[in-house]
Amino acid sequence: MAARIPVSEVPLFPLNTVLYPGGQLQLRIFEPRYLDLVRECTRTGSAFGVCLILEGAEAGAPALPAAVGTLARIIDFHNREDGLLGIATEGGERFRVLRTRVRSDGLLRGEVQVWPDEVTQQVPVEFALLQTILERLVETMGPHWRHAPRDLYDDAGWLGFRLAELLPLAGDEQQQLLEMTDPIHRLATLRDILPRFQKA
Template sequence: MTSLASLPLFPLQTVLFPQGRLALKVFEARYMDMVSACLRTSGTFGICLIAAGSEVGEAAVPHAVGTEARIVTADATTAGVLDIVVAGERRFRLHDHSVGKGQLLEGEVEWLAPLAHQPVPEAQDNLIPLLRKIVADQGDRVAEPHRFDDAEWVGARYAEVLPIQSLAKQKLLELDDVVSRLEIIQQYLDQRGLLDTRPA
């Protein structure tokens, strides 16, 4: 029998990937309370792409696969607003969810197994130079260690920055085949003339 864990949920119009970083402005009471509780207990919450609804007001309907978020920094620089940066940790699958106090979603989640390390295949080697430039431009917004030899890490970092619809990012998050993810990204970039296709 699958063991489920309880996790507060923060549905958003964006996708968080494992080992990624995401800056958020928190101002609704339900999320201020959730973040405060996480800071007190070193707890985490889940970020899911919204399937129906909106980020504010009534609880939204989340997509089933999301990512656990751990708060890295929190600053109250503006009255009534908390600026936080979160780190993406484990992926999870949502089995059920309920609406609790103040319209905060509470999920019953199954942790998905970590994806095994795979080197970037030779056929996708031309993804690396462009990603190195992107990471350099992003600076400390991309957390170290930088794993340019890891197919999952490379695919996730690309998926975060590509100007594609959130639903497409969600599909990339859900993929367990990290090489297929690289092939999709490579095709997207190649069609736009963004990759060096000259032989090494």
């Protein structure tokens, strides 16, 4: 009998972007509910959930989040030039939202089931072009990955998630790639998308 995946409750931060496992996300915090979220996570060392917005906006009334998101852990914070709080986060495990509730201050909390990490798989030789494309994208768009160990490019999961975050994909495409559980299938999907970005 398969082990039951534990359920936990986390604060949710709906955004107009997708955070992938291992990815980095810079956030500007100004709403009181999210300042409380940062205080809570900093005090307890806990994570919060980042979900793509399906309906609504990042500020104001609580937005409708996608059912699958990624846990974010705060790795740094600073005061920005505009006087607002800036935080740097790193993506951890993916999760599925089972149910949500809205606190009186408008902060969304979700009962979530965390997904196990993907099994590491070697990049098949037919996807070698994707490794080259990622190297070029990192040079121009992802300088924080410039010093990533070379063997990460051989990890199908890491390669797929980094391409998904650096390519100019629509939100629903980003979400579809996040929800895939087979890293080789994710690479195949990305390979099929690539011709759209080739110059005529």
